[in-house]
Every structure is written in C-alpha cells, then in structure tokens.
Amino acid sequence: MDEQTKSLIQNHIDNNEVCLFMKGTPEAPQCGFSMAVSNMLKILEVKFKGVNVLEDEKLRQGIKDFSDWPTIPQLYIKKEFVGGCDIVKEMYENGELKKILESKGINFKK
Amino acid sequence: MVRKLYELNMAMNLKEIEKHIKDAMPDASIEIQDLAGDGNHYSAIITSPSFSGKSKIEQHKMVYNSLKGKMGNELHALAIKTKEQ
Numbered sequence: 001m002d003e004q005t006k007s008l009i010q011n012h013i014d015n016n017e018v019c020l021f022m023k024g025t026p027e028a029p030q031c032g033f034s035m036a037v038s039n040m041l042k043i044l045e046v047k048f049k050g051v052n053v054l055e056d057e058k059l060r061q062g063i064k065d066f067s068d069w070p071t072i073p074q075l076y077i078k079k080e081f082v083g084g085c086d087i088v089k090e091m092y093e094n095g096e097l098k099k100i101l102e103s104k105g106i107n108f109k110k
Numbered sequence: 111m112v113r114k115l116y117e118l119n120m121a122m123n124l125k126e127i128e129k130h131i132k133d134a135m136p137d138a139s140i141e142i143q144d145l146a147g148d149g150n151h152y153s154a155i156i157t158s159p160s161f162s163g164k165s166k167i168e169q170h171k172m173v174y175n176s177l178k179g180k181m182g183n184e185l186h187a188l189a190i191k192t193k194e195q
Contacts, residue, residue: 068171
C-alpha cells in the first residue's frame with residue numbers, strides 16, 4: 001500500500017467517530033453485506049461516515065491490508081476496528097454493539 | 111484458453127473449504143452450508159477449543175488464515191460464526 005492510500009484511510013478513521021468502509025454508499029449499498037451493516041447502524045440511529053471503496057481501487061485493496069482483514073465491509077468506531085459483517089451482526093444481535101457505542105460515548109437510539 | 115476460463119470461473123467447493131479449516135485447526139468441528147447452491151455463497155459455523163481466550167476478530171482471522179488468501183478472492187462470500195464449544 002502506498003503512503004497516500006494509507007494516510008487517506010487514516011484520515012477517514014481519525015475524522016469520523018464511526019466509519020464504515022463499504023461497497024456503495026449508505027443510501028445505495030452495492031453489496032448485501034455492506035447493506036446489512038449500514039442498516040444496523042441506521043436502525044440504531046448512529047451517525048456514521050460511509051466510505052465507498054468501489055470508487056477507488058487502491059482504497060479497496062488498501063483497507064484490507066490496513067486492517068489485515070480480507071473482506072469488506074469494515075467498521076471502525078473511535079479509531080478501533082470492530083469487525084466485518086459477521087462480527088457486527090453478532091454484536092448487534094447479542095447487544096454488544098450497543099455496549100461498545102455506549103462505552104465509547106457514541107450517540108445512538110437506546 | 112478454455113481451460114483457463116474454466117479455472118477462473120471455478121468457485122471453491124464446500125469440501126475444499128472444510129479441508130483448509132480442518133488442516134489448520136484439527137480440533138475444530140465445522141458445519142458448512144452452500145447458501146445459494148451456486149458454490150459461491152457459504153455459511154460456516156466453526157467450533158474449536160482453540161478459540162478460547164481470543165477476541166472475535168482474532169477468531170475470525172484464524173479461520174481466514176486457514177483459507178490461505180482465498181477469502182475475498184476465489185471465495186467471495188463465506189459468513190463465519192465461531193464458537194468456543
């Protein structure tokens with residue numbers, strides 16, 4: 001990954017408390033897994049930034065290297081990698097996602 | 111040329127996925143489903159005592175690592191659920 005891509009990713013993570021790297025946008029997701037995570041955040045009324053990796057091939061590969069995680073979507077909360085679709089879904093279902101949001105001081109619908 | 115195209119289109123089969131995981135984690139029990147019957151969308155529940163004490167991210171990485179770079183490439187969609195027991 002080149003330095004430019006790395007700092008682009010780091011900037012997204014630093015400047016957005018809840019940052020979702022996804023295929024498509026929250027308004028128009030291009031993949032079921034990205035849509036699932038985006039929808040969970042919407043249901044919880046979490047304000048988040050969706051970063052569309054399909055707009056930039058370097059970003060699409062770069063985020064996988066950055067997080068050492070092979071799939072997209074990827075969710076970051078307060079600069080911490082929380083997981084991909086499977087993990088976020090599990091956390092949504094068992095209430096852990098709310099706990100993390102709470103502990104990190106992110107507003108959401110309780 | 112024909113062979114090449116065939117290889118490019120070849121998805122990973124269920125037994126292959128199971129074998130990769132089993133090779134890396136011999137103590138794991140694995141339930142895999144081909145969700146759409148298209149050899150491209152799978153769901154796996156992996157139960158292994160070796161997940162014990164590890165975070166979900168670490169557990170999923172163990173599974174991804176066992177697939178040796180195929181995840182996100184040949185293997186488009188594998189939903190993973192990990193359990194310690």
